[in-house]
Amino acid sequence: MNASAKSGGDVALSLAGVDKIYAPTAERPVHAVKALDLDVRKGEIVALLGSSGCGKTSTLRMIAGFEAVTRGSITLAGRRIEHLAPARRGVAMAFEGYSLYPPLTVRDNIAFALKGAKINARDADKAVREVAALVEIEPILDRYPSSISGGQQQRASLARALVRPADLYLLDEPMGQLEPRLRALLRGRLKQLLGERGMTSIFVTHDQTEANALADRVAVMEGGVLQQLANQTELKERPANLFVATFIGEPPMNVFDAKVEVGERVRFAVENGPRLDFSANEFSESARREIAKRARVVIGVRPHDLRLNSGSNEARVVSNQWLGDQSHLALDVAGKLMVAVAFSEMGASRRDNLRYDVPAAKLHVFDADDGKAVSHGAAAA
Numbered sequence: 001m002n003a004s005a006k007s008g009g010d011v012a013l014s015l016a017g018v019d020k021i022y023a024p025t026a027e028r029p030v031h032a033v034k035a036l037d038l039d040v041r042k043g044e045i046v047a048l049l050g051s052s053g054c055g056k057t058s059t060l061r062m063i064a065g066f067e068a069v070t071r072g073s074i075t076l077a078g079r080r081i082e083h084l085a086p087a088r089r090g091v092a093m094a095f096e097g098y099s100l101y102p103p104l105t106v107r108d109n110i111a112f113a114l115k116g117a118k119i120n121a122r123d124a125d126k127a128v129r130e131v132a133a134l135v136e137i138e139p140i141l142d143r144y145p146s147s148i149s150g151g152q153q154q155r156a157s158l159a160r161a162l163v164r165p166a167d168l169y170l171l172d173e174p175m176g177q178l179e180p181r182l183r184a185l186l187r188g189r190l191k192q193l194l195g196e197r198g199m200t201s202i203f204v205t206h207d208q209t210e211a212n213a214l215a216d217r218v219a220v221m222e223g224g225v226l227q228q229l230a231n232q233t234e235l236k237e238r239p240a241n242l243f244v245a246t247f248i249g250e251p252p253m254n255v256f257d258a259k260v261e262v263g264e265r266v267r268f269a270v271e272n273g274p275r276l277d278f279s280a281n282e283f284s285e286s287a288r289r290e291i292a293k294r295a296r297v298v299i300g301v302r303p304h305d306l307r308l309n310s311g312s313n314e315a316r317v318v319s320n321q322w323l324g325d326q327s328h329l330a331l332d333v334a335g336k337l338m339v340a341v342a343f344s345e346m347g348a349s350r351r352d353n354l355r356y357d358v359p360a361a362k363l364h365v366f367d368a369d370d371g372k373a374v375s376h377g378a379a380a381a
Protein backbone atom coordinates (compact mmCIF):
# COMPACT_ATOMS: atom_id res chain seq x y z
CA MET A 1 0.00 0.00 0.00
CA ASN A 2 1.41 3.40 -0.83
CA ALA A 3 1.43 6.41 1.42
CA SER A 4 -1.48 8.24 -0.17
CA ALA A 5 -3.79 5.25 0.22
CA LYS A 6 -2.80 4.97 3.87
CA SER A 7 -3.51 8.56 4.64
CA GLY A 8 -6.81 8.45 2.78
CA GLY A 9 -5.28 10.26 -0.24
CA ASP A 10 -6.62 10.84 -3.74
CA VAL A 11 -9.59 8.98 -5.10
CA ALA A 12 -8.66 7.00 -8.22
CA LEU A 13 -12.00 5.38 -8.97
CA SER A 14 -15.41 6.67 -8.08
CA LEU A 15 -18.76 5.01 -8.75
CA ALA A 16 -21.82 7.16 -8.06
CA GLY A 17 -25.37 5.80 -8.06
CA VAL A 18 -24.51 2.89 -10.33
CA ASP A 19 -27.34 0.49 -11.19
CA LYS A 20 -27.34 -2.59 -13.35
CA ILE A 21 -30.63 -4.02 -14.53
CA TYR A 22 -30.38 -7.01 -16.90
CA ALA A 23 -33.25 -7.57 -19.33
CA PRO A 24 -35.07 -4.38 -18.23
CA THR A 25 -37.98 -4.96 -20.58
CA ALA A 26 -38.44 -8.64 -19.71
CA GLU A 27 -41.16 -9.88 -17.40
CA ARG A 28 -38.61 -10.39 -14.66
CA PRO A 29 -35.75 -7.90 -14.95
CA VAL A 30 -32.72 -8.69 -12.79
CA HIS A 31 -31.63 -5.76 -10.65
CA ALA A 32 -28.07 -7.00 -10.14
CA VAL A 33 -26.43 -3.82 -8.76
CA LYS A 34 -28.32 -1.15 -6.82
CA ALA A 35 -27.38 2.50 -6.32
CA LEU A 36 -23.73 1.66 -5.85
CA ASP A 37 -21.45 4.40 -4.50
CA LEU A 38 -17.84 3.26 -4.23
CA ASP A 39 -14.58 5.19 -3.93
CA VAL A 40 -11.21 3.51 -4.32
CA ARG A 41 -8.10 5.51 -3.47
CA LYS A 42 -5.00 5.71 -5.60
CA GLY A 43 -2.81 2.67 -4.94
CA GLU A 44 -5.44 1.03 -2.79
CA ILE A 45 -6.39 -2.66 -2.93
CA VAL A 46 -10.10 -3.28 -2.34
CA ALA A 47 -11.59 -6.76 -1.97
CA LEU A 48 -15.15 -7.35 -3.13
CA LEU A 49 -16.70 -9.99 -0.91
CA GLY A 50 -20.20 -11.43 -1.00
CA SER A 51 -22.25 -14.51 -1.69
CA SER A 52 -22.79 -15.94 -5.16
CA GLY A 53 -25.02 -13.77 -7.35
CA CYS A 54 -24.67 -10.63 -5.21
CA GLY A 55 -23.40 -8.55 -8.15
CA LYS A 56 -19.60 -8.68 -7.89
CA THR A 57 -18.84 -9.65 -11.49
CA SER A 58 -21.52 -7.27 -12.81
CA THR A 59 -19.81 -4.43 -10.92
CA LEU A 60 -16.38 -5.23 -12.35
CA ARG A 61 -17.74 -5.68 -15.89
CA MET A 62 -19.44 -2.27 -15.77
CA ILE A 63 -16.20 -0.62 -14.64
CA ALA A 64 -14.22 -2.40 -17.39
CA GLY A 65 -16.86 -1.58 -20.00
CA PHE A 66 -18.10 -5.07 -20.88
CA GLU A 67 -21.55 -4.26 -19.53
CA ALA A 68 -23.33 -0.93 -19.89
CA VAL A 69 -24.40 0.84 -16.72
CA THR A 70 -28.17 1.21 -16.44
CA ARG A 71 -27.73 4.40 -14.38
CA GLY A 72 -24.95 6.26 -12.66
CA SER A 73 -21.44 7.45 -13.37
CA ILE A 74 -17.95 5.97 -13.22
CA THR A 75 -14.92 8.23 -12.90
CA LEU A 76 -11.37 6.89 -13.18
CA ALA A 77 -8.24 9.02 -12.83
CA GLY A 78 -10.33 12.15 -13.26
CA ARG A 79 -12.13 11.01 -16.43
CA ARG A 80 -15.75 9.97 -16.84
CA ILE A 81 -15.45 6.52 -18.41
CA GLU A 82 -18.88 4.88 -18.38
CA HIS A 83 -19.49 5.74 -22.05
CA LEU A 84 -16.02 4.77 -23.30
CA ALA A 85 -15.16 1.54 -25.13
CA PRO A 86 -13.30 -0.96 -22.89
CA ALA A 87 -9.96 -0.42 -24.64
CA ARG A 88 -10.09 3.31 -23.91
CA ARG A 89 -10.80 3.09 -20.18
CA GLY A 90 -7.31 2.33 -18.85
CA VAL A 91 -8.63 -0.73 -17.02
CA ALA A 92 -7.00 -4.19 -17.02
CA MET A 93 -9.22 -7.11 -16.07
CA ALA A 94 -8.69 -10.78 -15.25
CA PHE A 95 -11.99 -12.53 -15.94
CA GLU A 96 -13.75 -15.10 -13.83
CA GLY A 97 -13.88 -17.40 -16.89
CA TYR A 98 -10.23 -16.59 -17.92
CA SER A 99 -11.18 -15.99 -21.61
CA LEU A 100 -7.76 -16.64 -23.12
CA TYR A 101 -7.51 -16.59 -26.94
CA PRO A 102 -7.37 -20.27 -28.00
CA PRO A 103 -5.23 -19.74 -31.14
CA LEU A 104 -2.44 -18.01 -29.19
CA THR A 105 0.14 -19.57 -26.89
CA VAL A 106 0.13 -18.55 -23.23
CA ARG A 107 3.12 -16.29 -23.97
CA ASP A 108 1.31 -14.56 -26.85
CA ASN A 109 -1.87 -14.26 -24.82
CA ILE A 110 0.03 -12.35 -22.17
CA ALA A 111 2.06 -10.33 -24.69
CA PHE A 112 -1.11 -9.40 -26.55
CA ALA A 113 -2.11 -7.24 -23.60
CA LEU A 114 1.01 -5.14 -24.24
CA LYS A 115 0.03 -4.26 -27.80
CA GLY A 116 -0.50 -0.53 -27.93
CA ALA A 117 1.55 -0.04 -24.75
CA LYS A 118 4.41 1.38 -26.85
CA ILE A 119 7.21 -0.75 -25.47
CA ASN A 120 9.91 -2.45 -27.55
CA ALA A 121 9.93 -6.20 -28.17
CA ARG A 122 12.79 -6.89 -25.75
CA ASP A 123 11.14 -5.08 -22.86
CA ALA A 124 7.81 -6.71 -23.66
CA ASP A 125 9.41 -10.15 -23.60
CA LYS A 126 11.07 -9.36 -20.28
CA ALA A 127 7.80 -8.13 -18.79
CA VAL A 128 6.02 -11.32 -19.91
CA ARG A 129 8.72 -13.53 -18.38
CA GLU A 130 8.67 -11.61 -15.11
CA VAL A 131 4.94 -11.82 -14.65
CA ALA A 132 4.94 -15.48 -15.70
CA ALA A 133 7.54 -16.21 -13.01
CA LEU A 134 5.45 -14.34 -10.46
CA VAL A 135 2.44 -16.61 -11.04
CA GLU A 136 4.57 -19.75 -11.62
CA ILE A 137 3.69 -20.47 -15.25
CA GLU A 138 7.08 -20.07 -16.98
CA PRO A 139 7.23 -23.75 -18.03
CA ILE A 140 3.95 -23.53 -19.94
CA LEU A 141 4.51 -20.25 -21.82
CA ASP A 142 4.64 -22.04 -25.20
CA ARG A 143 1.56 -24.17 -24.66
CA TYR A 144 -1.94 -23.37 -25.92
CA PRO A 145 -4.86 -22.65 -23.56
CA SER A 146 -6.65 -25.87 -24.51
CA SER A 147 -3.72 -27.98 -23.31
CA ILE A 148 -3.28 -26.50 -19.82
CA SER A 149 -5.23 -26.98 -16.59
CA GLY A 150 -7.93 -24.68 -15.22
CA GLY A 151 -5.57 -23.39 -12.52
CA GLN A 152 -2.91 -22.67 -15.16
CA GLN A 153 -5.43 -20.86 -17.38
CA GLN A 154 -6.44 -18.80 -14.38
CA ARG A 155 -2.85 -17.79 -13.70
CA ALA A 156 -2.26 -17.00 -17.40
CA SER A 157 -5.30 -14.76 -17.30
CA LEU A 158 -4.04 -13.08 -14.13
CA ALA A 159 -0.62 -12.55 -15.75
CA ARG A 160 -2.24 -11.02 -18.82
CA ALA A 161 -4.09 -8.50 -16.65
CA LEU A 162 -1.07 -7.64 -14.48
CA VAL A 163 1.42 -7.14 -17.31
CA ARG A 164 -0.41 -4.14 -18.75
CA PRO A 165 0.12 -0.57 -17.63
CA ALA A 166 -3.34 0.59 -16.47
CA ASP A 167 -5.01 3.02 -14.08
CA LEU A 168 -6.99 0.20 -12.47
CA TYR A 169 -6.72 -3.59 -12.18
CA LEU A 170 -9.87 -5.68 -11.79
CA LEU A 171 -9.30 -9.28 -10.75
CA ASP A 172 -12.38 -11.50 -10.64
CA GLU A 173 -11.61 -14.41 -8.28
CA PRO A 174 -8.01 -14.45 -9.51
CA MET A 175 -6.95 -17.43 -7.41
CA GLY A 176 -10.19 -19.37 -6.93
CA GLN A 177 -8.96 -22.47 -8.79
CA LEU A 178 -5.66 -22.86 -7.03
CA GLU A 179 -4.71 -25.26 -4.27
CA PRO A 180 -4.23 -23.64 -0.85
CA ARG A 181 -0.43 -23.59 -0.77
CA LEU A 182 0.00 -22.02 -4.19
CA ARG A 183 -2.78 -19.61 -3.35
CA ALA A 184 -1.03 -18.47 -0.18
CA LEU A 185 2.26 -18.09 -2.09
CA LEU A 186 0.69 -16.06 -4.91
CA ARG A 187 -1.29 -13.97 -2.45
CA GLY A 188 1.97 -12.78 -0.87
CA ARG A 189 3.59 -12.07 -4.24
CA LEU A 190 0.53 -10.31 -5.59
CA LYS A 191 0.32 -8.09 -2.53
CA GLN A 192 3.98 -7.18 -2.94
CA LEU A 193 3.63 -6.43 -6.66
CA LEU A 194 0.48 -4.33 -6.29
CA GLY A 195 1.97 -2.47 -3.32
CA GLU A 196 5.39 -1.81 -4.86
CA ARG A 197 3.92 -0.49 -8.08
CA GLY A 198 1.05 1.34 -6.41
CA MET A 199 -1.45 -0.50 -8.64
CA THR A 200 -5.01 0.52 -7.77
CA SER A 201 -7.04 -2.67 -7.75
CA ILE A 202 -10.30 -4.39 -6.93
CA PHE A 203 -10.35 -8.14 -6.59
CA VAL A 204 -13.25 -10.51 -6.00
CA THR A 205 -12.94 -13.36 -3.57
CA HIS A 206 -15.16 -15.68 -1.54
CA ASP A 207 -12.40 -16.22 0.96
CA GLN A 208 -12.38 -13.90 3.96
CA THR A 209 -8.82 -14.81 4.86
CA GLU A 210 -7.71 -13.85 1.36
CA ALA A 211 -9.67 -10.60 1.51
CA ASN A 212 -8.15 -9.74 4.89
CA ALA A 213 -4.63 -10.68 3.87
CA LEU A 214 -4.55 -8.89 0.54
CA ALA A 215 -6.84 -5.89 0.78
CA ASP A 216 -6.55 -2.48 2.37
CA ARG A 217 -10.35 -2.34 2.61
CA VAL A 218 -13.10 -4.85 2.03
CA ALA A 219 -16.41 -4.05 0.29
CA VAL A 220 -19.15 -6.40 1.47
CA MET A 221 -22.02 -6.80 -1.03
CA GLU A 222 -25.34 -8.58 -0.72
CA GLY A 223 -28.36 -8.55 -3.01
CA GLY A 224 -26.73 -5.99 -5.30
CA VAL A 225 -26.27 -3.54 -2.42
CA LEU A 226 -22.95 -2.45 -0.92
CA GLN A 227 -23.38 -3.19 2.78
CA GLN A 228 -20.13 -1.72 4.07
CA LEU A 229 -16.71 -0.65 2.80
CA ALA A 230 -14.21 -0.66 5.62
CA ASN A 231 -10.96 -2.14 6.81
CA GLN A 232 -10.82 -5.56 8.44
CA THR A 233 -10.83 -4.26 12.02
CA GLU A 234 -13.85 -2.01 11.47
CA LEU A 235 -15.78 -4.83 9.82
CA LYS A 236 -15.21 -7.02 12.86
CA GLU A 237 -15.63 -4.40 15.54
CA ARG A 238 -18.15 -2.05 13.97
CA PRO A 239 -20.26 -3.99 11.44
CA ALA A 240 -22.81 -1.66 9.84
CA ASN A 241 -25.66 -4.15 10.02
CA LEU A 242 -26.65 -7.70 10.92
CA PHE A 243 -25.70 -9.00 7.49
CA VAL A 244 -22.09 -7.84 7.78
CA ALA A 245 -21.97 -8.85 11.46
CA THR A 246 -22.86 -12.45 10.71
CA PHE A 247 -21.10 -12.68 7.32
CA ILE A 248 -17.67 -11.50 8.46
CA GLY A 249 -15.86 -13.52 11.11
CA GLU A 250 -15.28 -17.22 11.69
CA PRO A 251 -17.14 -18.75 13.49
CA PRO A 252 -19.91 -16.19 12.88
CA MET A 253 -21.27 -13.79 15.47
CA ASN A 254 -23.98 -15.21 17.76
CA VAL A 255 -27.20 -13.18 17.55
CA PHE A 256 -30.42 -13.26 19.56
CA ASP A 257 -33.69 -11.33 19.59
CA ALA A 258 -34.03 -9.56 22.91
CA LYS A 259 -36.28 -7.19 24.84
CA VAL A 260 -34.49 -4.17 26.18
CA GLU A 261 -35.05 -1.70 29.05
CA VAL A 262 -32.91 1.32 29.69
CA GLY A 263 -32.92 3.09 33.06
CA GLU A 264 -30.44 3.03 35.93
CA ARG A 265 -29.38 -0.21 34.35
CA VAL A 266 -29.47 -1.48 30.79
CA ARG A 267 -31.17 -4.87 30.66
CA PHE A 268 -31.53 -7.26 27.75
CA ALA A 269 -33.76 -10.32 28.03
CA VAL A 270 -33.68 -13.16 25.51
CA GLU A 271 -36.88 -15.20 25.53
CA ASN A 272 -36.21 -18.49 27.36
CA GLY A 273 -32.61 -17.40 27.51
CA PRO A 274 -30.10 -15.19 29.23
CA ARG A 275 -30.70 -11.88 30.97
CA LEU A 276 -27.88 -9.44 30.48
CA ASP A 277 -27.84 -6.72 33.09
CA PHE A 278 -25.38 -3.84 32.83
CA SER A 279 -24.77 -0.67 34.74
CA ALA A 280 -25.92 2.24 32.57
CA ASN A 281 -22.49 3.85 32.67
CA GLU A 282 -21.02 0.95 30.72
CA PHE A 283 -22.63 2.62 27.68
CA SER A 284 -22.02 6.11 26.37
CA GLU A 285 -24.90 8.54 26.64
CA SER A 286 -25.52 8.42 22.89
CA ALA A 287 -25.49 4.60 22.84
CA ARG A 288 -27.99 4.53 25.75
CA ARG A 289 -30.19 7.03 23.97
CA GLU A 290 -30.18 5.00 20.75
CA ILE A 291 -30.87 1.72 22.55
CA ALA A 292 -33.65 3.33 24.63
CA LYS A 293 -35.57 4.25 21.45
CA ARG A 294 -36.36 0.56 21.05
CA ALA A 295 -38.23 -2.07 23.06
CA ARG A 296 -36.87 -4.94 21.01
CA VAL A 297 -33.44 -5.31 19.47
CA VAL A 298 -31.08 -7.97 18.19
CA ILE A 299 -28.00 -8.49 20.34
CA GLY A 300 -24.79 -10.05 19.09
CA VAL A 301 -21.55 -11.34 20.54
CA ARG A 302 -18.62 -12.90 18.74
CA PRO A 303 -17.55 -16.41 19.81
CA HIS A 304 -14.11 -15.16 20.87
CA ASP A 305 -15.63 -12.45 23.05
CA LEU A 306 -17.73 -14.68 25.31
CA ARG A 307 -16.23 -15.06 28.79
CA LEU A 308 -16.54 -18.64 30.01
CA ASN A 309 -16.74 -19.80 33.63
CA SER A 310 -17.83 -16.32 34.60
CA GLY A 311 -21.08 -14.42 35.23
CA SER A 312 -24.46 -15.77 36.22
CA ASN A 313 -25.83 -17.19 32.94
CA GLU A 314 -25.59 -20.91 32.40
CA ALA A 315 -25.92 -23.00 29.28
CA ARG A 316 -25.71 -26.68 28.47
CA VAL A 317 -22.71 -27.84 26.44
CA VAL A 318 -23.73 -29.49 23.15
CA SER A 319 -20.22 -30.12 21.89
CA ASN A 320 -16.66 -29.24 22.79
CA GLN A 321 -13.89 -29.52 20.22
CA TRP A 322 -10.22 -28.91 20.94
CA LEU A 323 -8.52 -27.82 17.71
CA GLY A 324 -4.98 -27.94 19.05
CA ASP A 325 -4.78 -24.23 19.79
CA GLN A 326 -8.36 -23.31 20.65
CA SER A 327 -11.56 -24.85 21.97
CA HIS A 328 -14.80 -24.45 20.03
CA LEU A 329 -17.83 -25.00 22.20
CA ALA A 330 -21.45 -25.15 21.09
CA LEU A 331 -23.85 -24.20 23.88
CA ASP A 332 -27.61 -24.50 23.90
CA VAL A 333 -28.96 -20.99 24.48
CA ALA A 334 -32.67 -20.24 24.08
CA GLY A 335 -33.06 -23.27 21.85
CA LYS A 336 -30.29 -22.13 19.48
CA LEU A 337 -26.63 -22.99 19.30
CA MET A 338 -24.29 -20.35 20.65
CA VAL A 339 -20.65 -20.87 19.72
CA ALA A 340 -17.86 -19.92 22.10
CA VAL A 341 -14.14 -19.98 21.37
CA ALA A 342 -11.52 -20.18 24.11
CA PHE A 343 -7.77 -20.16 23.63
CA SER A 344 -7.17 -22.90 26.19
CA GLU A 345 -8.37 -26.47 26.44
CA MET A 346 -11.76 -26.41 28.15
CA GLY A 347 -12.61 -29.33 30.44
CA ALA A 348 -16.38 -29.19 29.83
CA SER A 349 -18.06 -32.23 28.32
CA ARG A 350 -21.39 -32.73 26.61
CA ARG A 351 -24.41 -32.00 28.83
CA ASP A 352 -22.34 -30.14 31.44
CA ASN A 353 -23.60 -26.72 32.40
CA LEU A 354 -21.19 -23.92 31.76
CA ARG A 355 -21.35 -20.36 33.06
CA TYR A 356 -20.75 -17.55 30.62
CA ASP A 357 -20.80 -13.82 30.48
CA VAL A 358 -21.02 -11.17 27.76
CA PRO A 359 -18.81 -8.16 28.52
CA ALA A 360 -20.63 -4.88 27.75
CA ALA A 361 -17.58 -3.78 25.75
CA LYS A 362 -18.12 -6.71 23.36
CA LEU A 363 -21.87 -6.49 22.95
CA HIS A 364 -23.31 -5.44 19.58
CA VAL A 365 -26.88 -4.14 19.34
CA PHE A 366 -28.89 -4.01 16.10
CA ASP A 367 -32.30 -2.65 15.16
CA ALA A 368 -34.87 -5.45 15.18
CA ASP A 369 -36.62 -4.18 12.03
CA ASP A 370 -33.95 -3.07 9.58
CA GLY A 371 -30.89 -4.81 11.09
CA LYS A 372 -28.84 -1.58 11.17
CA ALA A 373 -26.25 -1.34 13.94
CA VAL A 374 -27.35 0.64 17.02
CA SER A 375 -24.27 0.29 19.21
CA HIS A 376 -20.95 -1.54 19.45
CA GLY A 377 -19.64 -1.94 22.98
CA ALA A 378 -20.00 1.34 24.82
CA ALA A 379 -20.36 3.46 21.68
CA ALA A 380 -23.29 4.29 19.44
CA ALA A 381 -22.93 2.94 15.93
Ligand SMILES: Nc1ncnc2c1ncn2[C@@H]1O[C@H](COP(=O)(O)OP(=O)(O)OP(=O)(O)O)[C@@H](O)[C@H]1O
Pocket residue numbers: 022023030032050051052053054055056057058059096
Ligand atom coordinates in the same frame (compact mmCIF):
# COMPACT_ATOMS: atom_id res chain seq x y z
N1 LIG B 1 -26.08 -11.42 -18.67
C1 LIG B 1 -26.96 -11.54 -17.67
N2 LIG B 1 -28.30 -11.53 -17.90
C2 LIG B 1 -29.21 -11.64 -16.93
N3 LIG B 1 -28.88 -11.76 -15.62
C3 LIG B 1 -27.57 -11.77 -15.30
C4 LIG B 1 -26.54 -11.68 -16.29
N4 LIG B 1 -25.34 -11.71 -15.68
C5 LIG B 1 -25.60 -11.85 -14.37
N5 LIG B 1 -26.94 -11.87 -14.13
C6 LIG B 1 -27.59 -11.96 -12.82
O1 LIG B 1 -27.20 -10.84 -12.04
C7 LIG B 1 -26.98 -11.22 -10.69
C8 LIG B 1 -25.54 -10.87 -10.30
O2 LIG B 1 -24.65 -11.69 -11.04
P1 LIG B 1 -23.06 -11.56 -10.91
O3 LIG B 1 -22.47 -12.42 -11.95
O4 LIG B 1 -22.70 -10.13 -10.90
O5 LIG B 1 -22.84 -12.19 -9.45
P2 LIG B 1 -21.50 -12.53 -8.66
O6 LIG B 1 -21.56 -11.80 -7.37
O7 LIG B 1 -20.31 -12.30 -9.52
O8 LIG B 1 -21.67 -14.11 -8.36
P3 LIG B 1 -20.57 -15.30 -8.30
O9 LIG B 1 -19.92 -15.22 -6.95
O10 LIG B 1 -21.41 -16.53 -8.43
O11 LIG B 1 -19.61 -15.12 -9.43
C9 LIG B 1 -27.32 -12.69 -10.59
O12 LIG B 1 -28.63 -12.79 -10.15
C10 LIG B 1 -27.16 -13.17 -12.01
O13 LIG B 1 -27.99 -14.28 -12.25
Ligand SMILES: [Mg+2]
Pocket residue numbers: 056057058096172
Ligand atom coordinates in the same frame (compact mmCIF):
# COMPACT_ATOMS: atom_id res chain seq x y z
MG1 LIG C 1 -18.86 -13.54 -10.29
